Amino acid sequence: MKTALTEMLGARYPVLNAPMTPQAGGALARAVAQSGAIGMLGFDESESAESLRNEIRLVREGGPPAIFGIGLVRWVIDARPELVELAFEARPALVSISFGDPEPFVAGFHAAGILVASQVQSKAWAEVALAAGVDILVAQGTEAGGHTGAVGTLPLLQIVLEIAGDTPVVAAGGIATGRGLAAVLAAGACGAWIGTPFLAASEARTNPAAQERLVSANETETILTNVFDRVQHKAWPAEFSGRALRNRFTDAWHDRVDEMTPDAEHQFGEARSNRDYSVAHLYAGQTVGLVREVTSAAQIVRSIVDEAETRLRSVASLVNTGE
Numbered sequence: 001m002k003t004a005l006t007e008m009l010g011a012r013y014p015v016l017n018a019p020m021t022p023q024a025g026g027a028l029a030r031a032v033a034q035s036g037a038i039g040m041l042g043f044d045e046s047e048s049a050e051s052l053r054n055e056i057r058l059v060r061e062g063g064p065p066a067i068f069g070i071g072l073v074r075w076v077i078d079a080r081p082e083l084v085e086l087a088f089e090a091r092p093a094l095v096s097i098s099f100g101d102p103e104p105f106v107a108g109f110h111a112a113g114i115l116v117a118s119q120v121q122s123k124a125w126a127e128v129a130l131a132a133g134v135d136i137l138v139a140q141g142t143e144a145g146g147h148t149g150a151v152g153t154l155p156l157l158q159i160v161l162e163i164a165g166d167t168p169v170v171a172a173g174g175i176a177t178g179r180g181l182a183a184v185l186a187a188g189a190c191g192a193w194i195g196t197p198f199l200a201a202s203e204a205r206t207n208p209a210a211q212e213r214l215v216s217a218n219e220t221e222t223i224l225t226n227v228f229d230r231v232q233h234k235a236w237p238a239e240f241s242g243r244a245l246r247n248r249f250t251d252a253w254h255d256r257v258d259e260m261t262p263d264a265e266h267q268f269g270e271a272r273s274n275r276d277y278s279v280a281h282l283y284a285g286q287t288v289g290l291v292r293e294v295t296s297a298a299q300i301v302r303s304i305v306d307e308a309e310t311r312l313r314s315v316a317s318l319v320n321t322g323e
């Protein structure tokens with residue numbers, strides 16, 4: 001498949017795995033890149049530089065060089081500027097700077113020959129990213145797992161495509177199959193940024209208890225909430241909540257987050273240590289209903305791109321050419 005994204009990055013397929021923290025580490029990025037797509041690893045605010053260096057080593061380990069990117073979050077790099085240095089050191093083909101203005105960092109990455117993408121959740125954020133000079137806009141819809149905005153992928157994609165001009169646009173949120181990839185490519189996106197399905201990749205840093213829960217969840221079980229940020233005292237800007245699986249904790253506190261008690265914090269901490277997802281957080285998007293097994297990243301990429309090719313061929317035949 002050939003799109004602006006595959007051309008810019010020299011990849012075979014217009015698919016990136018989302019830089020999910022901490023699940024998207026070096027092994028996942030490497031496996032995705034080796035399968036012909038673009039691998040991404042996420043830099044988490046609580047992971048040590050030493051551990052992140054280890055993940056970067058995993059991307060580079062053995063075989064031909066992998067095409068990979070690094071995901072950064074704006075408020076996290078404000079708190080830990082050394083993560084930007086670490087991203088330079090890793091020499092990725094791409095970085096993403098999301099959930100805030102990427103402008104202060106764009107020139108530096110460009111000078112190092114690194115492309116810059118930014119996930120945007122509204123027309124206003126798309127304008128900010130365009131003004132910052134990013135190379136790729138990622139229209140991230142509310143269906144997405146993890147932190148996101150309030151607008152659905154399809155309306156947002158159309159809005160962002162209208163103003164993007166020559167800047168390529170990738171779609172994120174709610175894409176898990178070849179049908180989804182074909183749909184966004186047909187709409188004018190140059191690729192898909194896919195998170196939730198890769199949580200169940202065998203190479204992801206998702207623990208087995210979480211993978212078991214993901215495989216059994218359906219598409220009606222997610223909620224966009226800030227309760228997990230509040231209970232963990234994370235500095236996420238208020239406009240970005242996180243899409244997670246609903247559980248006893250969201251049932252109890254989503255509607256009265258300001259009343260959260262120290263006892264609730266304690267229960268959450270215990271559940272987290274015990275990997276008890278009936279209370280602890282498990283970020284996932286609405287495509288969780290399409291995640292049915294733990295399988296290799298290569299298999300996930302293969303099935304998405306094979307089906308997309310078939311769908312795109314059949315869609316072309318819908319147009320009456322007048323012959």
Ligand SMILES: Cc1cc2nc3c(=O)[nH]c(=O)nc-3n(C[C@H](O)[C@H](O)[C@H](O)COP(=O)(O)O)c2cc1C
Nearest residue numbers: 018020021098144145146173174194195196283285
């Ligand atoms: C568990 C999880 C963690 C995430 N962490 C990050 C992150 O650290 N940085 C980031 O830019 N996006 C993060 N995201 C959002 C993804 O980049 C992406 O927008 C989303 O997964 C796409 O939607 P989908 O899950 O429906 O495929 C995360 C998503 C999930 C599910």
